[in-house]
Amino acid sequence: MNSFPEHLRRHEIPEPVALVKGNGDLAKISVKTDWSTAEIYLLGAHVTGFQKDGEPPLLFMSEASQFAVGKPIRGGVPIVFPWFGSREGRALHGFARVTEWEWEGSSVAPDSSMTLRFRLPDSAARADGSPPATVIFAVTVSDKLAMELTVANPSGTDSLTFENCLHTYFTIGDIAEAEITGLKGTTFIDRMGNVTQGVESADAIRINSETDRLYLDTTQRVAIHDLRHRRKIAVEKSGSASTVVWNPWAEKAKNMPDLGDDEFKHMLCVESGNVTQNKITLAPGKSTSLKVVLSSHQMEAARELSR
Numbered sequence: 001m002n003s004f005p006e007h008l009r010r011h012e013i014p015e016p017v018a019l020v021k022g023n024g025d026l027a028k029i030s031v032k033t034d035w036s037t038a039e040i041y042l043l044g045a046h047v048t049g050f051q052k053d054g055e056p057p058l059l060f061m062s063e064a065s066q067f068a069v070g071k072p073i074r075g076g077v078p079i080v081f082p083w084f085g086s087r088e089g090r091a092l093h094g095f096a097r098v099t100e101w102e103w104e105g106s107s108v109a110p111d112s113s114m115t116l117r118f119r120l121p122d123s124a125a126r127a128d129g130s131p132p133a134t135v136i137f138a139v140t141v142s143d144k145l146a147m148e149l150t151v152a153n154p155s156g157t158d159s160l161t162f163e164n165c166l167h168t169y170f171t172i173g174d175i176a177e178a179e180i181t182g183l184k185g186t187t188f189i190d191r192m193g194n195v196t197q198g199v200e201s202a203d204a205i206r207i208n209s210e211t212d213r214l215y216l217d218t219t220q221r222v223a224i225h226d227l228r229h230r231r232k233i234a235v236e237k238s239g240s241a242s243t244v245v246w247n248p249w250a251e252k253a254k255n256m257p258d259l260g261d262d263e264f265k266h267m268l269c270v271e272s273g274n275v276t277q278n279k280i281t282l283a284p285g286k287s288t289s290l291k292v293v294l295s296s297h298q299m300e301a302a303r304e305l306s307r
């Protein structure tokens, strides 16, 4: 029997939730659950890590990422809001990811999962000259990572139109040995070169060059098969009509100061949200939630890439 006094032994157990200083001295919350660990920066309410015990990290983080207020973090789950892509003279992918959010608290459910809630300060929309929106982000950490972005329109008279996206970077063993399923038959906008439209014909999508595709009108669950890690990742979502698939590949990566030259081989963005023609318009007083649940399983046997 261990005779070590109970009250001291407790000190050896990591705190389940701790507010610590992260990179660039930014405030970071670290979370430990019975199954996993996670970390979230207040800057952008940005989930920068989720790792199940015994598995490689689920989320990719660039070793060259910046960590500074007003700059986006490269990797993890940037929150894209209230617009996707560029707007002349304004922050790429919106101001939510470069703003410090307020941590509203955390709670433990009876099943031991841990939920943390964040609120985008109202001052962020005011400073941008954007219409007011009440934006809450809830992150639930267990053997899965569940994220819910709720946007409410506080106006009594005006509708609120916006785009949103949970721009998730996944860790991939080797991009040459990875594929994405669940998008066959979906219409996409291909943003490479001359923007074109197409319909996905592949059962399993392979990435072997720069890829930037917006799949529209799709609410389907998507799976990522990472053969090198023998891991299958499921991306389940609700309140989302768009899935974005992005990898910058070698040449673009060389021009990205916050991404190492070879890191594109070990990352893949599969993003869930509502972009371009899937943008959302909320009537006065209404709200909507974008929910994404990420889970992973080791593949039992080696699997071959589709041909």
Ligand code: BG6
Pocket (backbone or CB within 6 Å): 072, 092, 093, 167, 191, 212, 213, 244, 246, 271
């Ligand atoms: C993707 C876009 O969602 O994000 C790409 O489809 C973009 O066009 C990429 O390059 C990364 O954007 P950023 O602003 O984080 O460099």
